[in-house]
Amino acid sequence: MPRRLALVLSLLLLAGCTMNLRQVEGPDANAIPTTWPTQSLVFAARTADGVFVVDLGWGGADRALRRGLAQIGARPEDVTDVFVTHSHRDHIMAWPLVRHARFHMMAAEVPLFESTLAHADVPSRAVAAVRGDVGPWPGEVAVRSFSGDTTFVMGTDTIRAFVVPGHTAGSTAYLYRGVLFAGDAISRPYHTGFGPGMGIFTEDRARNHAELVSLFERLRPYDVRWVCTAHAKCARPDERFIRKVLR
Numbered sequence: 001m002p003r004r005l006a007l008v009l010s011l012l013l014l015a016g017c018t019m020n021l022r023q024v025e026g027p028d029a030n031a032i033p034t035t036w037p038t039q040s041l042v043f044a045a046r047t048a049d050g051v052f053v054v055d056l057g058w059g060g061a062d063r064a065l066r067r068g069l070a071q072i073g074a075r076p077e078d079v080t081d082v083f084v085t086h087s088h089r090d091h092i093m094a095w096p097l098v099r100h101a102r103f104h105m106m107a108a109e110v111p112l113f114e115s116t117l118a119h120a121d122v123p124s125r126a127v128a129a130v131r132g133d134v135g136p137w138p139g140e141v142a143v144r145s146f147s148g149d150t151t152f153v154m155g156t157d158t159i160r161a162f163v164v165p166g167h168t169a170g171s172t173a174y175l176y177r178g179v180l181f182a183g184d185a186i187s188r189p190y191h192t193g194f195g196p197g198m199g200i201f202t203e204d205r206a207r208n209h210a211e212l213v214s215l216f217e218r219l220r221p222y223d224v225r226w227v228c229t230a231h232a233k234c235a236r237p238d239e240r241f242i243r244k245v246l247r
């Protein structure tokens with residue numbers, strides 16, 4: 001097999017692997033990968049005060065979301081809140097299924113989410129040119145925005161939002177029950193693991209890096225047991241992991 005083909009195939013295989021998703025699941029929480037080979041992650045959880053999801057996947061997301069919700073005894077109409085790590089179209093595809101819910105995101109992400117501003121990165125522009133835009137128009141869903149780190153209380157649970165702009169203007173990480181959903185702020189080329197925001201997809205790599213340095217400082221008071229990327233890979237945030245991400 002030519003070396004280049006072997007490399008591409010092994011990258012695809014690596015990208016297609018999920019990592020440690022079981023570790024962040026429970027009777028009331030489900031990590032749902034969509035879209036082989038890049039495996040956009042949807043995380044769904046039931047709280048005492050409603051069902052929420054982090055991100056909404058890409059190809060096949062509707063079916064995956066229905067199935068994933070059913071595993072925690074919920075239906076799409078039960079979802080009350082959607083927490084958006086960022087609005088790249090490979091992470092919001094199932095939005096029409098939960099259009100009745102409150103969508104939470106950083107204020108700087110809203111125009112990108114609602115298509116009044118185009119994503120600057122080349123792959124997003126290419127996809128939009130070929131497939132058209134698949135996001136909602138302004139007013140199609142109820143958006144609640146925030147401009148800095150903030151906290152949401154759902155029943156006895158807390159979801160903490162940490163803003164990490166750079167991959168997109170309003171990228172945000174969410175911490176829930178010791179699991180940090182970092183979006184694409186932490187992602188390696190071809191989504192094969194962990195690193196500082198993937199090259200061509202990241203609008204401002206220097207800012208992404210600076211925000212990650214700040215993020216790990218801001219996370220110090222909290223017990224973060226796992227960090228998951230938006231491409232379905234989770235790892236323990238030990239020193240080696242942090243060195244890799246901040247290199």
Ligand SMILES: [Zn+2]
Nearest residue numbers: 086088184201
């Ligand atoms: Zn992205």
